């Protein structure tokens with residue numbers, strides 16, 4: 512089953528040369544893909560395009576097997592495919608950790624108590640027991656990344672797009688994250704400069720170079 516497909520996508524930031532020209536990318540259910548490539552190659556931009564957060568000038572984005580054209584189409588897709596932003600400050604916007612992680616589940620219609628149970632479980636999975644009342648903006652970079660991951664996983668999506676998930680994590684938390692992901696039924700695409708991390712988590716690794724993805 513096709514979860515996500517970028518078809519012949521061309522995109523440029525305003526006043527800048529194209530980041531992508533005719534980019535193709537598919538994520539099917541069960542896929543566990545790694546993506547690496549040089550700085551500025553357009554990896555993060557591809558994830559933003561896939562989630563409808565920036566719009567291509569040409570080409571099409573398909574989510575869950577259907578063409579995504581409106582914000583409503585992308586909203587539907589974002590319930591099933593979670594994005595971890597490269598910068599946690601783009602992801603976290605609530606005063607406390609519990610509120611940030613509960614935000615998605617509450618939006619999906621979970622009651623307060625049920626959402627808090629999901630929060631407790633997700634934080635514990637990632638080694639963040641006792642973080643519920645911590646003030647988000649006071650966390651360290653690695654802690655913020657883990658809370659962002661918790662916020663994505665708490666939505667219980669079918670698939671996740673993770674932009675540099677292991678950046679700034681110590682070994683213990685990185686191992687916990689790997690275990691949490693590998694024990695899940697999730698499909699994913701992970702962008703990382705950490706080749707070992709990708710090799711442990713992904714069946715296939717793609718390289719983004721000159722705006723295109725090629726099999727390693």
Ligand SMILES: Nc1ncnc2c1ncn2[C@@H]1O[C@H](COP(=O)(O)OP(=O)(O)OP(=O)(O)O)[C@@H](O)[C@H]1O
Pocket residue numbers: 524525527530548549550551552553554555556557597
């Ligand atoms: N908001 C923006 N406005 C203008 N240019 C941007 C913007 N965001 C990214 N770019 C540019 O678009 C290109 C692709 O950036 P992108 O962040 O997608 O690359 P990346 O492959 O994820 O890089 P890295 O490995 O360094 O994270 C770069 O040249 C970058 O400078």
